[in-house]
Amino acid sequence: MRQIPLPLRPEEGLTPSRIVVGNSNAAVLDALEHAASWPFGTAIVAGPPRSGKSLLARWFEQSGKGDAIDDADSMDEAELFHRWNRAQETGVPLLLTSGAKEEGWTVRLPDLASRLGAAMQLEIGAPDDAMLAELIALHAEMRGFVLDGTATAYLVPRCNRSHMGAEKLVSAIDRLSLERKQAPTLSIWRDALDEVGGSSQPRLL
Known part of the structure; x- marks a missing residue:
């Protein structure tokens, strides 16, 4: 079992100082370490509530590995499509998180749906x-x-x-x-x- 430290500010309250890495997220962390290999430089992390998706997005950005959009499934689709296009132009990997694990993430904008469908799909499971x-x-x-x-x-x-x-x-x-x-x-x-x-x-x- 390993852990990844997170920089904290005192006002952040009940926020973990580190990410626990175990059976449920080790494969996700490994994929985040190799963002250069993602299809179209984009990955989507899905998982149940409180499973650490936001922490992973924060760590990904603060480590300088790329840009991240937390709760991307609740974002305006036109804006998200713009962010995807910008990531393609700059070559900076883009990490998206989604809480829509069981029902799936329904994307209504066809062009965006096709792009996200080609992204690296990652999932956080249940902890042992x-x-x-x-x-x-x-x-x-x-x-x-x-x-x-x-x-x-x-x-x-x-x-x-x-x-x-x-x-x-x-x-x-x-x-x-x-x-x-x-x-x-x-x-x-x-x-x-x-x-x-x-x-x-x-x-x-």
Whole structure:
């Protein structure tokens, strides 16, 4: 498991200081490292909510690897087509992110649809147990407390297997801990799991 540091400004609040790289996004990161090989210099990253698409777009731009448009599927299509054309003229790779994972991204402008259809298609998947543990620990760190290996060993087999699930679980643990004015304990872990739809019993493999 590796991590990619992100430069932060203090006012950015609950923003990760690094990107956790694991089974769900390692192939995406590898493709972003080799933007010169993308068809027409364009790639589209799709994935579920809170899976790190915006962080990847930010890292891509700040690393000087190219330009990025986050939530490109919500952008005006004529403007997006203009940005695509500009990328072709300048030769600067263009990364687009899309949240339209399950239903797909419907592009109505025919010329834009054909261009994006030829782009590199990348997808962030569900995290495995090792990555979930890293995500839970990172979200706890962002909120100013620690969930160590004992905590993640208990939580990971019982929580929702998604980026969003890890974030919601840690948020619930943090809130319950503050309400009860005590450090996160087993009882808080259990109550947080119940609250966000986890289970007191581990998943059976």
